[in-house]
Amino acid sequence: MSMLDRLEDLRRAGTLADLDVHFARLIARVGGDHPSVLQAAALASHWTGQGHICLDLANAAAVSAEAGMVDGIETPPLDTWVAALRASPAVGKPGEFAPLVLDEANRLYLYRYWSYEREVADEIGARLRDDPTDVDPVRLRAGVERLFPASAERPNWQRIAAAASVLRCFTVISGGPGTGKTTTVIRVLALLLEQAEGRPLRIGLAAPTGKAAARLQAVIRAAKGDLPVPAGIRDAIPDEASTIHRLLGSRGGSMAPRHDRDHPLGLDVLILDEASMVDLALMAKVMRALPHAARLVLVGDRDQLASVEAGAVLGDICGNAPGFSAAFRRRLIEAAGDDPGGEGSGPSIRDAVVQLRHSYRFGAQGGIDDVARSVNRGNGRRALELLAEAGLSDTAWRPVASPRDLRQALAETGPAQFGDALLADGPEAALAAMERSRILCAHRSGPFGAEAVNGIVEERLEAAGLIRRQGAWYRGRPVLITSNDYHLRLFNGDLGVAWPDAEAGGALRVFTRGSDGALRRFAPARLPAHETAFAATVHKSQGSEADRVVLILPHEPSAVMTRELIYTGITRARSRVEVWGTRDAFEAAVARRLIRSSGLRDALWSATA
Numbered sequence: 383m384s385m386l387d388r389l390e391d392l393r394r395a396g397t398l399a400d401l402d403v404h405f406a407r408l409i410a411r412v413g414g415d416h417p418s419v420l421q422a423a424a425l426a427s428h429w430t431g432q433g434h435i436c437l438d439l440a441n442a443a444a445v446s447a448e449a450g451m452v453d454g455i456e457t458p459p460l461d462t463w464v465a466a467l468r469a470s471p472a473v474g475k476p477g478e479f480a481p482l483v484l485d486e487a488n489r490l491y492l493y494r495y496w497s498y499e500r501e502v503a504d505e506i507g508a509r510l511r512d513d514p515t516d517v518d519p520v521r522l523r524a525g526v527e528r529l530f531p532a533s534a535e536r537p538n539w540q541r542i543a544a545a546a547s548v549l550r551c552f553t554v555i556s557g558g559p560g561t562g563k564t565t566t567v568i569r570v571l572a573l574l575l576e577q578a579e580g581r582p583l584r585i586g587l588a589a590p591t592g593k594a595a596a597r598l599q600a601v602i603r604a605a606k607g608d609l610p611v612p613a614g615i616r617d618a619i620p621d622e623a624s625t626i627h628r629l630l631g632s633r634g635g636s637m638a639p640r641h642d643r644d645h646p647l648g649l650d651v652l653i654l655d656e657a658s659m660v661d662l663a664l665m666a667k668v669m670r671a672l673p674h675a676a677r678l679v680l681v682g683d684r685d686q687l688a689s690v691e692a693g694a695v696l697g698d699i700c701g702n703a704p705g706f707s708a709a710f711r712r713r714l715i716e717a718a719g720d721d722p723g724g725e726g727s728g729p730s731i732r733d734a735v736v737q738l739r740h741s742y743r744f745g746a747q748g749g750i751d752d753v754a755r756s757v758n759r760g761n762g763r764r765a766l767e768l769l770a771e772a773g774l775s776d777t778a779w780r781p782v783a784s785p786r787d788l789r790q791a792l793a794e795t796g797p798a799q800f801g802d803a804l805l806a807d808g809p810e811a812a813l814a815a816m817e818r819s820r821i822l823c824a825h826r827s828g829p830f831g832a833e834a835v836n837g838i839v840e841e842r843l844e845a846a847g848l849i850r851r852q853g854a855w856y857r858g859r860p861v862l863i864t865s866n867d868y869h870l871r872l873f874n875g876d877l878g879v880a881w882p883d884a885e886a887g888g889a890l891r892v893f894t895r896g897s898d899g900a901l902r903r904f905a906p907a908r909l910p911a912h913e914t915a916f917a918a919t920v921h922k923s924q925g926s927e928a929d930r931v932v933l934i935l936p937h938e939p940s941a942v943m944t945r946e947l948i949y950t951g952i953t954r955a956r957s958r959v960e961v962w963g964t965r966d967a968f969e970a971a972v973a974r975r976l977i978r979s980s981g982l983r984d985a986l987w988s989a990t991a
Contacts, residue, residue: 385417386410388455389424397454402427405492409481414472418463421455423472426482426490428453430692435499435662435980436489439463464488476500489981495692498666503985505669506699509552509678510730517577522548522717525576528610529569535740537720540566543736545717547679548573549710550734554657556684556700557738558754559927559953563681564601566738567653568609568619570679574651575615584648587623589655590664590689592866592873594925598655599623600899625866625873626654626664630671641671649676656925657682662693662982684737685758687924687950688976698982703735704728731986749774750952750959757949762972765948769961776955782962783937785829789838791962795932796842800916804848804858809881809893810901816860816879817895820928821917822951824943824971830936835917843916855880855890855906862915862922863894871896872910875925880906920951931955935963935971943971 389406392398402424409415409423426437443460445452457463467473467484474480476496483496491499522545530541540562547553547570557563575583587602589595603621629647631640641647652672654660657680660668672678680696688694705726706714710733715721726732741751749768756765769779782788803815821839825831843849849858863876876894883891883903891903917934933951935943948971952959961968 385420414470418466436491438979439488541718560741561738586649586652590659593875594656595623658686658696661689661691694978701987749777762969778960796839797846818929832917839916860915861912865911867910929957939970944976946976
């Protein structure tokens with residue numbers, strides 16, 4: 383049997399995708415018909431589809447040697463495999479134009495993804511080399527002290543992040559929930575406008591999803607009025623945010639964005655929120671479209687789940703953050719009046735990454751922050767102890783080891799979780815109650831997935847007399863929008879609730895909340911793609927928060943169950959989180975990092991970067 387026939391068998395078995403085998407056939411046609419090359423081509427395509435930027439040949443060969451195969455393919459030893467690839471006309475070195483690119487670290491890329499990675503690394507490198515030369519340090523210090531009053535927190539990382547964002551062309555502000563990322567960003571904009579001394583400053587605000595963009599602009603609108611700055615500065619702070627795709631624009635009949643290197647964005651500053659959700663290809667397009675002289679500030683939580691598409695870009699950019707250089711530490715002390723301490727050695731990107739560390743959301747007696755920190759450290763046992771600790775009012779653990787256990791738990795919890803919403807006296811109160819309470823699942827399908835949980839919750843609510851299902855739509859049905867509709871201004875991640883509308887003669891309408899907080903109503907037939915939302919996946923919850931969260935984990939470990947997923951689910955809660963599952967599955971997930979093969983971290987953080 384030829385290698386292509388074997389790959390075809392794996393496609394029929396569902397191990398490989400159609401695209402993986404088609405790509406291998408393409409490689410065979412351009413002269414890469416060696417079996418080892420075809421294996422590598424199919425795996426490179428497959429790994430990209432799984433979120434990796436490249437195929438780590440050493441890792442794949444090691445897995446194959448230990449387990450007999452990797453993704454259904456028995457690969458040759460690493461040296462043999464690399465030799466076959468380097469001899470193939472289908473494989474080039476970095477910088478050569480070929481369908482596949484093999485670098486010196488034995489990472490095999492699809493050419494397009496090698497190009498994206500190189501572009502992002504080069505653009506960041508260029509910005510790291512070119513600090514702004516027009517910063518007035520006296521004005522900056524005065525602005526920082528006025529906008530960030532003295533506090534007990536030492537060092538004040540918000541001050542340090544703001545000063546760094548003014549002093550650098552490229553900055554990352556990373557931090558967990560409640561650490562004040564958006565608060566810091568609003569003040570960064572005020573500081574930059576003060577530095578401009580009345581000159582026009584073109585500022586862009588963007589996020590990867592419509593929901594995240596709407597949330598960013600709502601927070602800025604609510605907060606900028608209280609800033610201790612002149613009215614002219616306050617009025618100049620923009621409060622309109624867009625999705626990244628909308629910012630880049632589109633060309634009729636083309637997949638290419640309207641803004642690129644030849645048609646750059648007209649911006650002096652770009653704030654990119656929820657950057658952990660941005661994949662490599664989209665980040666490359668942003669870098670390509672942003673003028674070289676423009677400041678770029680990435681804002682996000684490096685510990686959250688990475689993008690659904692290929693890459694863990696924010697995590698790669700943040701690296702290990704070993705501490706600022708001595709020279710930049712002195713500049714920060716002068717500008718922020720605060721000493722970040724902890725000087726480190728390494729490449730210049732260490733001066734561009736600031737980690738906010740103090741959470742203002744969780745009380746000193748609460749457990750959510752401690753649980754999240756334990757998860758981030760990989761200490762699943764300690765996280766479980768905290769969840770189950772009776773003295774903590776904001777965390778809880780419930781053993782759920784079978785679908786039967788899950789049905790029982792939902793029978794007890796479902797009516798209590800959603801009773802306030804379903805017994806509300808109007809759509810405003812119903813939607814507010816739905817926003818306060820969420821059930822999150824690791825999986826979409828399966829007995830512990832969001833689809834199954836939604837069905838069980840509906841059954842239990844109907845049995846309790848809280849809903850009456852008559853077809854797909856019924857009073858109180860919560861829905862999650864899953865695609866953007868710019869005409870209706872409904873975005874992926876928006877939550878709505880179906881409710882009788884007095885203005886429509888009692889007909890059901892779906893009520894959602896606009897960016898200004900006001901209710902909006904839509905006939906169900908007008909909605910873009912949507913789904914029932916008593917429960918949703920953790921991935922769908924990114925960029926949102928709720929007072930109370932129940933996180934449901936499957937009873938057995940899975941590829942989706944990682945430390946980042948557990949952390950993201952737990953930190954969606956503002957006031958209380960319950961985790962349901964088995965101890966073994968929880969601890970296995972916390973021990974398992976989401977590792978995506980990439981060369982971006984090396985390109986930015988290696989000794990030669």
